[in-house]
Amino acid sequence: MDNVGVRFEFDRLGRVITPVLSHIRRVKAEAWGLRHLDLHVEPGEALGVVGRTGSGKTTMLRVMAGVMLPDEGTADVDGTIGSLLATGAGVGMLLTGRENTELLGVLAGLTLEETRERIDEVAERSKLGDAFDRPVHTYSEGMRARLGFAVIQLTEPSILLLDEVFEALDHEFRAKVEDYGRGIRDRGGIVVAAGHDHTALERIAPRGLLLEGGHVKAEGPFAEVISTYLPERPDDVERLGAGIEDG
Amino acid sequence: MPGLGARIRRSWDVLVVLARSDMQVRYGRGTFRILKWLLDPLAALGIYLVLISLVLGRGGTAVGLSIACAVVPFQLIATTMQNALQSVSLRSSIIVNMSFPRMLIPASSLATETVAFTATLAVIPVMMVIYGVAPTAAVLWLIPALLATAAFALALAYPAALIGVWYPELQPFAGSFVRTMFFIAPGLVALEDITGTTRDLLPLNPLTGIFESFRDALLYGHAPAAWQILAPLGAAALLLALILPVFRREESQLAKLVG
Numbered sequence: 001m002d003n004v005g006v007r008f009e010f011d012r013l014g015r016v017i018t019p020v021l022s023h024i025r026r027v028k029a030e031a032w033g034l035r036h037l038d039l040h041v042e043p044g045e046a047l048g049v050v051g052r053t054g055s056g057k058t059t060m061l062r063v064m065a066g067v068m069l070p071d072e073g074t075a076d077v078d079g080t081i082g083s084l085l086a087t088g089a090g091v092g093m094l095l096t097g098r099e100n101t102e103l104l105g106v107l108a109g110l111t112l113e114e115t116r117e118r119i120d121e122v123a124e125r126s127k128l129g130d131a132f133d134r135p136v137h138t139y140s141e142g143m144r145a146r147l148g149f150a151v152i153q154l155t156e157p158s159i160l161l162l163d164e165v166f167e168a169l170d171h172e173f174r175a176k177v178e179d180y181g182r183g184i185r186d187r188g189g190i191v192v193a194a195g196h197d198h199t200a201l202e203r204i205a206p207r208g209l210l211l212e213g214g215h216v217k218a219e220g221p222f223a224e225v226i227s228t229y230l231p232e233r234p235d236d237v238e239r240l241g242a243g244i245e246d247g
Numbered sequence: 248m249p250g251l252g253a254r255i256r257r258s259w260d261v262l263v264v265l266a267r268s269d270m271q272v273r274y275g276r277g278t279f280r281i282l283k284w285l286l287d288p289l290a291a292l293g294i295y296l297v298l299i300s301l302v303l304g305r306g307g308t309a310v311g312l313s314i315a316c317a318v319v320p321f322q323l324i325a326t327t328m329q330n331a332l333q334s335v336s337l338r339s340s341i342i343v344n345m346s347f348p349r350m351l352i353p354a355s356s357l358a359t360e361t362v363a364f365t366a367t368l369a370v371i372p373v374m375m376v377i378y379g380v381a382p383t384a385a386v387l388w389l390i391p392a393l394l395a396t397a398a399f400a401l402a403l404a405y406p407a408a409l410i411g412v413w414y415p416e417l418q419p420f421a422g423s424f425v426r427t428m429f430f431i432a433p434g435l436v437a438l439e440d441i442t443g444t445t446r447d448l449l450p451l452n453p454l455t456g457i458f459e460s461f462r463d464a465l466l467y468g469h470a471p472a473a474w475q476i477l478a479p480l481g482a483a484a485l486l487l488a489l490i491l492p493v494f495r496r497e498e499s500q501l502a503k504l505v506g
Contacts, residue, residue, distance in 0.1 A: 016503050018497055018500040018503065020493055062343065062502060065344070065345070066346030067342070067343060067345065067346055067502045068499070068506075086344065090341040090344040092268060092340065092341075094271070095268055095271055099268060099271055100268075102264055102267070103264045103267075103341075104345070106261060106263075106264040107261065107264065107341060107345050111256065112260040
């Protein structure tokens, strides 16, 4: 990502204005979700992104996923993307797990035929049991995340993007996601994970990135980035540092 | 860059899953939904029939079939537009999470409602039997009439999808706008029964061509006039030529609008 900026414009009622809409409605305020972001993640790397709510983590991941285009600069992403940009992101609440698998598998890049052939894999991997054929609104947050993650695995992505996913997962499934992320990294892929569960992020990503107000505030080894982010919490930093040495 | 064949196949698959999931969300599952697709136009038909025959005391040739020739194609246009108004917001969770061709979202509204519409079409032979109108070779003109109807519905779906996210508060107004179009077309009374300036002005509404082409093919048993097919097709082409570049620009902004 070179000098990437994502701008949000608002009208007087606080509604988002797009470039086309700006011909009809007057722009009253603007905010940059990201600004002057330079970031290069090489194959085989994993990046843990931290920062306060509203710091630009989700916007950055959305640009990486191709969901949003930058208003400034350029973003080049080379690889097959698997994105879970919220727990159960993309999962339709009124659809069953099976129906969601068909929808999300195709949207993620598989053909309809491939997706249908592999639906049972998702049922097995997500460990949802009978709930797989029930509407997703009956699921817990963790179950939705499991479903979304199991669908991602179908596409065998070389780039895995995770946003605040670990927070909703139980320990068993969290370990699976971490293992899967490490597997992608070891095979020369890329993992970018953002969130507030710093322990989980540190286990998956040796490199850290701290965003603040849409800008990069710190970048480097994860424990150092955390010490910049949370200087008033040295216990966290020491624990993270120990975790890195142990790992 | 994948080849043209691969891109067409990918677009088709995306369209199918968007429409299938939409249908499951909007209409549920199982055979009962077919009942709903039949009952909706039958209810509208019944109300209009009572209005025309009993309240206004107007007759005409096979009045029920004549109204069905307007209500049935209008059902596809109105439901597609209603669907498209919510098509982006209902898919916000996938729009903010995955990259896929958003241009297909309004098209999927048409695909969903076309499936429902095939059930609705059953109303027409029922009315033909009731009024003792035998089909002629002109029934084949139903194919271009259906294509013109679908093209016009598609052309309305794109602006509707944008209005649905730009001005969500205007969604009820958009619905009223389409219903108004029905009433300023020969929906309840056939064009041949209308006289004066009104008759001259009605063909400006693309729905007039659609309704009259259905009547020609099914009720009067002759080929529709060329303008009846070309007017809605031309209106659709014009609208699409204007709105597709706008939608193309906006598709990369949808995540900001619904995120």
